[in-house]
Amino acid sequence: MNHATIAHAHEGGHHGVPHGWRRWLFSTNHKDIGTMYLVVSLIMLFLGGGMAMLIRAELFMPGIQLLQPDVYNNLVTNHALIMVFGAVMPAAAGMANWMIPLMIGAPDMALPRMNNMSFWFLVAAALMLVISMVVPFLPGGGTPVNTGWTLYPPLSVQVGMSMDFLIFTVHLLGISSILASINIIVTILNCRAPGMGLMDMPIFCWSWLVTAFLLIVILPPFAGAVTMLLFDRHFGTSFFNAAGGGDPQLFQHLFWFFGHPEVYVLLLPSMGILGHIIPTFARKPLFGYQSTVGAMLAVGTIGLAVWAHHQYTTGLSLAAVTYFMIGTIVISIPVGLLVFNYIATMWRGAMTFETPMLFAIGIILMFSFGGLTGVMLATIPGDIQYHDSYFVVAHFHYALIPGALLGLYAGVFYWLPKWTGNMYDERLGKIFFWMVIIGFNLTFFPQHFLGLAGMPRRIIDYNPMFTEFNMISSIGSFIFGAAHLVFLYVIVKTVRGGARAGDQVWEGAKGLEWTLPSPPPFHTFTTPPQIKLAQSEA
Amino acid sequence: MHGGSQFKRLMQFLAVALFLGVAGHVHAEYGINFPEPATPSARDIYQIHMRTMTIATVLLIIVFAIVSYSLYAHRKSRGFTPDQNFHRGWFGRWSWVLVPLLVLGVDMTIAGSAEEVLKRLWLVPKDKDMMEVKITGHQWWWEYEYLDQGVRVESRYVPQEKAGSLYLRDVDNPLVLPINTKIRFLNTSADVNHSFWVPQLGFKKDAIAGYITETWAVIDKEGTYRGQCAQLCGTWHARMPIVVQAVTPEKFTAWVGAQKTRMAAAEAEAASGKVWSKEDLLEKGRDLYNKNCSACHQLDGKGLPPAFPPLMAGGGFPAGENMTKPLQERGFFKDGKIVVGPVPKHLDIVLNGIAGTPMQPWNQLNDLEIAAIVTYERNAFNNNTGDVIQPADVAKARGATAPAKSD
Incomplete structure (x- = not known):
């Protein structure tokens, strides 16, 4: 990326662009920090994806071929943690860093030094996570974390020291995310260009505002829970030990109080991105701006109060499970409204099908499917069968891969020309899209059947009757994995060069970010822009 | 190029609809849907599962149909002019009320149909003469105690050489249960969390150290029902199969007698x-x-x-x-x-x-x-x-x- 040369041409002003490693290590520039977030998330995506490939390779046939059971369990654990905390959240944070100041006409994030700190805490956390995976292979390292990302005690009390590294990983991630969230909230509330009211704000900013509040509410209980776990492991407390007056279920409540809203943390920024892409390529304004904002607020609020639907089988009372069932099903109302608004935005538009739009359409269809199996899971009598089976694995991958990951891919293709000043290769973008769609559906669709037929999740070895669907699933996953090599190639190629992108990039795109050159200069909006047209056009 | 992707999308839509159709209607086919239920609760669950899946399939087809039509009709390449005022009409003004009402209606249908079954599943009958079985999960085997009969059984997985095609679905000593009898299951664990799951009996309940979770069943068909531990419990989580053998009460009484003789002989030898x-x-x-x-x-x-x-x-x-x-x-x-x-x-x-x-x-x-x-x-x-x-x-x-x- 060629910020340096362009910055001089524009408003580099009295503080020019720093050079060399100092530019990145000490960076307080929202664009540079955004880029670093995106690079880290891409590395983590390949790490977590590689783990998924190993898991699917092991499950290709019955029997234990490649991995030791505890190594397998460790991969299951870290695949989830890396994808959630390493790939999706940092990518969304990177896009927030890049785009929110450009969208609201701010010169930078409100708290630039804290921005730097939250990024480097993330890197520290990633290193700590890698250490937790490596120590079990050293002498005296003990068993690896074999608990799944849910870290349920008493199993997590039995694990060796890699659990302690993981606990500190969670602490660092928590600090990083809370700092980033504070920064985003302050930026959105204080740094909007004069004349831009909250209800004129681009929908991506709204999605991140809700996400940031969610993160600040849910991360402290999770950090508390793992700290209690640390105390149970080393300092003789019994928070989660029934023999000492504690309760293993307390951990599950604390974990899922974090873990369920976390799903919406992953989901909302991507939904926000769709709220830009669909109007752009349908060439008409977002349908129901106000109700989309309302739906996001409702998802965030109701989402905080339905966590125990992950614990239907743990012996909760009838009153409790009835409440959690109804609460969970009610979430389909705002989520349904979101999906409806996006379809209605496409309706009677003049659509073209560039890569970002293809992803947006794919997301709407596949995410609807994941949402509907979610309603099936929320219905308790059914859940008693689906729970902890491959049906659940299929469901949450249908919700999170389209809902979170593909939304970010759409964002990458949508904004890459703005970030780099170069157009990506449209043909390769489309090849990537179709490989993803075919690979993804082939991987996860058959897993619904596996779950219904009785295959539990998180097992390294299975009965031969599950073989066929597992083979199809593994083959699909290899296509899905191979697609990402294309993805990487497209990104590298675009960063290195390509057809020049103009300011506007997309014919139908609206918003302040498209009034800037591509790539934007190192400092933008040092004088606030004038807001002439309200975004909502109510 | 647009025409091509359109065609692929349509094919994808058809494939998904077809798959769901298969899942919905060929439920006897083994390995695609739930195995055949063997208790009234499992049958209730099966019905709710089919009902919610049907509702979900219909909704999905509607969404796919609307999106497909829009993709076909509202494209720039066909010269469609975007309707810039679509969101300002009555539909745009009132959809935020109409859509939630519609979804609420579907939600209430689903929740309402589940409510009654849920109560039946959750509230364990308090009959005095119910048979009681205590299930204890261990790393990595199951222990069954027949509290009324005073019999204890240890159940472990059978290695591949012996189990053959039933590998990871077979045990040395099954949980033998009488049919047409109300049975209360008390689950607990000796170490980490486990979960007792036999799909055909229609329940899954976690086994948690220091706590007892309860559930119940009446099995109404003789047979062998297989399941597995459903909660990740460490290294050999995959090696905790469950086998329930449902027999007539007469055969069950005979089995209890044989177990008692075996235990008494072992006791006598020890003492x-x-x-x-x-x-x-x-x-x-x-x-x-x-x-x-x-x-x-x-x-x-x-x-x-x-x-x-x-x-x-x-x-x-x-x-x-x-x-x-x-x-x-x-x-x-x-x-x-x-x-x-x-x-x-x-x-x-x-x-x-x-x-x-x-x-x-x-x-x-x-x-x-x-x-x-x-x-x-x-x-x-x-x-x-x-x-x-x-x-x-x-x-x-x-x-x-x-x-x-x-x-």
Whole structure:
């Protein structure tokens, strides 16, 4: 990326662009920090994806071929943690860093030094996570974390020291995310260009505002829970030990109080991105701006109060499970409204099908499917069968891969020309899209059947009757994995060069970010822009 | 190019609809939907599952149809002019009310149909004459106690050589249950969380250490029903199959009788006061150790630090003080290494476990079995102490610490 040369041409002003490693290590520039977030998330995506490939390779046939059971369990654990905390959240944070100041006409994030700190805490956390995976292979390292990302005690009390590294990983991630969230909230509330009211704000900013509040509410209980776990492991407390007056279920409540809203943390920024892409390529304004904002607020609020639907089988009372069932099903109302608004935005538009739009359409269809199996899971009598089976694995991958990951891919293709000043290769973008769609559906669709037929999740070895669907699933996953090599190639190629992108990039795109050159200069909006047209056009 | 992607999208849509159709209607086909239910609860669940899946499929088809039409009709390449005022019409103004109402209607249909079944599943009948079975999850086997009959069964996975096509779905001793009988299941765990799941019986309930979760069933068809542990419980989570054998009450009574005879014979042998030779004890001990102890302490006695200490003298045990201190106090840990401590303490650990560690009490084993295990542990793994422990020693140790177990 060629910020340096362009910055001089524009408003580099009295503080020019720093050079060399100092530019990145000490960076307080929202664009540079955004880029670093995106690079880290891409590395983590390949790490977590590689783990998924190993898991699917092991499950290709019955029997234990490649991995030791505890190594397998460790991969299951870290695949989830890396994808959630390493790939999706940092990518969304990177896009927030890049785009929110450009969208609201701010010169930078409100708290630039804290921005730097939250990024480097993330890197520290990633290193700590890698250490937790490596120590079990050293002498005296003990068993690896074999608990799944849910870290349920008493199993997590039995694990060796890699659990302690993981606990500190969670602490660092928590600090990083809370700092980033504070920064985003302050930026959105204080740094909007004069004349831009909250209800004129681009929908991506709204999605991140809700996400940031969610993160600040849910991360402290999770950090508390793992700290209690640390105390149970080393300092003789019994928070989660029934023999000492504690309760293993307390951990599950604390974990899922974090873990369920976390799903919406992953989901909302991507939904926000769709709220830009669909109007752009349908060439008409977002349908129901106000109700989309309302739906996001409702998802965030109701989402905080339905966590125990992950614990239907743990012996909760009838009153409790009835409440959690109804609460969970009610979430389909705002989520349904979101999906409806996006379809209605496409309706009677003049659509073209560039890569970002293809992803947006794919997301709407596949995410609807994941949402509907979610309603099936929320219905308790059914859940008693689906729970902890491959049906659940299929469901949450249908919700999170389209809902979170593909939304970010759409964002990458949508904004890459703005970030780099170069157009990506449209043909390769489309090849990537179709490989993803075919690979993804082939991987996860058959897993619904596996779950219904009785295959539990998180097992390294299975009965031969599950073989066929597992083979199809593994083959699909290899296509899905191979697609990402294309993805990487497209990104590298675009960063290195390509057809020049103009300011506007997309014919139908609206918003302040498209009034800037591509790539934007190192400092933008040092004088606030004038807001002439309200975004909502109510 | 647009036409091509359009066609692919349509094909994808058709494929998904077809798949769902298969899942929805060919439910007898094994391996695509739930296996055939064998209890009224499982049948209720099956109906709710089919109903919600049908609703979901219909909704999905509607969404796909609307999107497909829009993709076909509202495209720039066909020269469609975007309707810039679409969101300002009555539909745009009122859809935020209409859509939630519609979704609420669907939600209420689904929740309403589940409510009654949920109550039936959740509220365990309080009949006095219900049969009770206590299910205890262990790493990595199941223990079944028939509380009314006084029978105890240990159920472990069968290795691939013996199980064949039933690998990971077969056990040595199944859970035998009478049909047409109301049975209450009390689930608990001796170590980490497990979950008891037999799809055809229609329930899954977690087994949590220190807590009891309850559920119930009436099985109305004879047969063999297979399931697996559904909660990740460590290394060999995949090796915790469950097999329920449902038989007529007459056959069940006969089975209980046979179990009692077997247990009484073992009890009598243990209590006979016979003095056993070291060789006999070692042979019995090896079998029992491999079955009961090796999951944690390993076949070679090297353990799995830091949760499970080695039993081999000289083995290092890098673990927290909560683990090493109780061992040190009992004379089994010195200078960072495991040593073979005194016999009475050894018996105490096996009989009563060590509170606050994964080591659980094994006092459900009879005197002969414990004598054999302790003899084996003190002589195998190069420990070679030469100690021989007789059932009488165990009886004495049992009397000194905890009341004898009679079953």
